[in-house]
Amino acid sequence: MAIKYKVLPRKNPRDIAAPEKFYAAAIADGDVDLDRLAELISYQCTVTATDCYAVLHSLEHNIIGELEQGRIVKLGRLGNFQVGISSEGKDTATEVTTTNIVKSRILFRPGKRLRSMLNGLTFKKAG
Template sequence: MMQSYVIVARKNPTKPTEAPKYYALARSGRTASVKEVCRRISERSSYSKGELEGAIGEFLLEMYNVLQEGNIVQLGDLGNFRMSIINGTATETEKEFKSSCIKKCKVLFYPGSDLRKLCKTMDYGLYRTGEKTDEGEDPGDGGGEAPDPTL
């Protein structure tokens, strides 16, 4: 498989007078829904689409519960999910710190060996405007991850 990318110009926000530098930005083709993934699995296995959708729904609910308890969800070689805290206010002493000093939390994902291997072996191809996906549609913006221009 090949990861498409586009080339984007990014200015360094700490050096706004410098000329922009060019970076690759991942280009997603389309989104595969849970229903589509379940249909694809059911076509090559003995599980029905409904059984798979039910199992995934229950799994996601339990994953939510495990994270809510402050635990890590490990998905084998796929990776781990865990909670992280973003502090809004620092205090001078430990005694002054209250839970109200915490701004919010977020879920972190750490890829496992399968995804790390995928990233090491991925081929890349420049996306050309007007290319069509498997569905015959232009994928649009598709998102992606911008590089850190300060590096």
């Protein structure tokens, strides 16, 4: 199986007058939800799909709760989740307040096995 990609033109944000360049962009080939993951997991063990779904749903709920507390959520070999923020820059440290925070996001740092999966990928142009 190969990761599909398409070619997209993009302007240089630092030089709008510069000619566009073309870049490869990965395109998704469907998606998988918690129900499907629960079903797949249930085929690989003795736990029912319903039980797997309940565990995955609880995992999601608890990850959210722990991230809201500012904790790093470590999921072993899978990887780590953490909240990251972006803020406006100020001239002095005392000028920085919560009003300067402009964006928050969830950071995911994959474990070794997930990272190494990237080394073995093949690619195929879509269309």
